[in-house]
Amino acid sequence: MTEKVLFDRLDTASGHQVGVITLNAERSLNALDKGMLDSLYERLNEWQEDSKIVCIFLQAAGEKAFCAGGDVRSLSQSVIDGDTSAPAQFFEKEYRLDYLIHTYRKPVICWGNGVIMGGGFGLMAGADFRVVTDTSVMAMPEITIGLYPDVGGSWILNRLPAKIGLFMALTGCRLNPADAMYLGLANRFIDHAFRKKVLESLQAADWSEDHYQVASDVVQYYADNSAGWLPYSKIREHRDLIARMMGKSNLSAIIADLKALETEDSWLEQARNIALTGSALSAVIAYEQLKRSRYDSLKEVFQSELVLSINCVLKGDLQEGVRALLVDKDNQPQWTYSVIEEVTQEKVADMFAPPPGESQPTHCLISDVSR
Template sequence: MSDQPLVFEEWPAGDASVIAAVRIHSPRNLNSLSLDMIRLLRPRLEAWAEDERVVAVWLEAEGDKAFCAGGDIVSLYRSMTEPGGSDLGEAFFREEYQLDHQIHEFPKPVICWGHGIVMGGGIGLMVGASHRVVTEASRLAMPEVNIGLYPDVGAGWFLNRMPGRLGLFLGLTGARMNAADALYTGMADRFIQHAFKSQVIDTLRGERWQGRDAHGVIGSVLRQFEARSREALPESPLRRHYDDIQRATDADTLVDTVAQLQELAGRDDWLGKSVRGLTNASPTSLALTWRHLRSCRLEGLRAVLDKERVLSVNCLHKGEFAEGVRALLIDKDLQPRWRYPSLVDLDTDWIEDFFREHDNNKR
C-alpha cells in the first residue's frame, strides 16, 4: 500500500479510453485534507483535463469511515501557534479554495464516491463534482462553528442554494445530513449502496466512450445502480422537519434565530441532536456565519470563495479558531474559552474586522 496521501491511477476503459482515479489515502486522520494533498492533486487535474485519453475522473477515499472529515486542522493549529507558521495556514486556505473552484469548473466529468464522513474540506471536494454519489453510510456536515471557524469551501454559495433556510440551519448548527438529506438539499446526485461500488467501476470501465457524451454514459450507469439501491434509501429528517426549521429561522436577528432554534430541542431526538451544537458554538463563529450567508445570497461561486479567503485568513490571526481547535483536538478538554461568552456580548467592530482585507491576506 502506498505511503502517499493521495494515490493516482489510470484505469483502462473501452475504446482505449482512460478513467483517471484519485484515492485519498490518510485513514488514520479520517482522510483529512492537507496542503500536501492539495499540491499533489491540482497539477494532476490540470494534466488530466488536457489528456485526450481521459474521459472522466473518479474520486474516492481509503477505508470505510470517511471520505474526508475536513481540513487538516491540527496542522493549521500549529501554523497559528508556532512562530512564523502563519504562511502555511494562509497558503492552505488560498490553495484549497483554488482546488475547490478547479473541481467545479473541471471540463470533464468528476465522479465523487462520498462514502462515510464528509465534512468541511471534504464537502469542498465533493460538492463541485459533476456526479456526486452518497451511500448508506454517508454523513455530511459543516460543523465549523464549534471550532471557532465558519462554513467555508464555498458554503456561502451552496448553503444559499438549498431549499428555504435549510442552509442557514445547517451552517449555524453543524447538523449532520444523511444520504437522503444530501439528495434533498442538492449536495448529492445519486444514492447507491456501497456494496455496488466495484460493480459501478467495472461497468464504467466496460463502456465504450468514443463519440458518446461522457456525462450521459456515467448518468446511465449510475441510474442502474441507484434503481437497485432504492429500497435502502433512508428517510430525510431535513425534509420531515422542513416546516419546523423554516419557522425557527424566520427572524430578523441572529439572537432571535438561535433562541428559536434552541426551542426545537424538545420536538424529537433528531432535532435535539441537531441544535445541540449551538450550545458550545463560538458566538463569533455564529455571527460570522450569519453575516457571511446573508451577504452571499446573490454572489457567484468565485466571488464567494474570494470572500472566504479573506475571512479564513483573518480567522487564522484572531485567536478564536486556534482556541476552538485547542479545546477539541489538542488539549481535548472540550472547554473552549471564547473571546465573547455569548451573542449579546459580541462587539460589532470585532465581527466587522473579519470581513476586511488586511495586509496579511492580500496574496
C-alpha cells in the same frame, strides 16, 4: 512512507482511460493537508488536458470517511509556531482546488462514502455526480471549532430551500443520505457494495460519444438498483420548523428560538446544543457571510471566504476550537465571546477586512475557468 493520495488510470474498452483518485490518509479520516491539496490540484490539471482521460472517479480509502475536513490541527500549530502565512497558503490551495472541480471540463464522479465534512464537503460539492451511500454522513460543523462553512459553503448553503443552509451553519447538523439527496447536496444514492461494479462498468463502457452521458448512464444504473434502500430524511421531517426558526429577522431571535426549543427528537436536540455551545463569533460571521454573499458568484464567494478564513485563524476562535476539540480534547473551549450579543460590529468588520499587508490576498486565487 505511504502516499496520502493515490492516482490510477484504468483502461476502458473503447481505448480511453478513467482517472481514479483515492484519498489515502485513513488514520486521519482522509483530512486534507497542504501536500494532498497540491497533489490533487496538479494531477487534476494534468488529466484535464490529457485526451485519453475521459472521466474522473474520486474516492477514499477505508470505510469510515470520504474526507472529514481540512487538517486544521496542523494549520493551527503552524501559526502557534510563528508561521502567520500558513492560513493564506492553506486556504488558497484548498479553494483553488475546489473551484477547479466545480469548473472541470470532464465528468467527475465523487464517491462520498462515510463521513463527509468540511473540506470533504468542498471536494464533493463541485462534482457532476455526487454519490452518497448507505453509510454517508454529511455535515458542516465548523462552528464547533471556531470556523464557519467555507470551501464554497457560502454559495452552496445560500441555495438551499427554507433557509436550511443557515440552519446547517449554526447547528452543524448531521445529514444522512436521504437528507443529502433531498437538498441536492448529493444527486445519486448507491449502495457502497456497488463501488467496484461501478468502476468495472466505467471501464466496460464505450466512451467514443458524449462522456457526460456515458458517466450518467453508468452511475444511474446502479442508483436505480439501490433505490429501495434510502433511509428517512430528518431535514424533510423538520423543514417547516427549521424555516420558522431561521426566518426570524435577526440572529438573536433565531438563537432565542433554538434555546426555547423543546423536543424529544435526538437529532434536533443535538443540532440545538451545538448551536448553543459553539463559537458565538463563528455564529455571527456565518450569519453575516451568508447575507453578504447571497448574490455573489462562486468565484466571488471563494475570494471573500479566503479573507474570512485567514482571519478566523489569526484573530478568531479557530485556534481555541482546535485545542479543545482536537489537541487537548477536553471539549471545553474558552470562546472569545460567550453569547452572540457580545460580538461588536467593529469585530465583525475586522473579521471581514483583508489581513494587514494583504490588501488584495485573492488576486491569484482563482483563474477564470468555465466549462
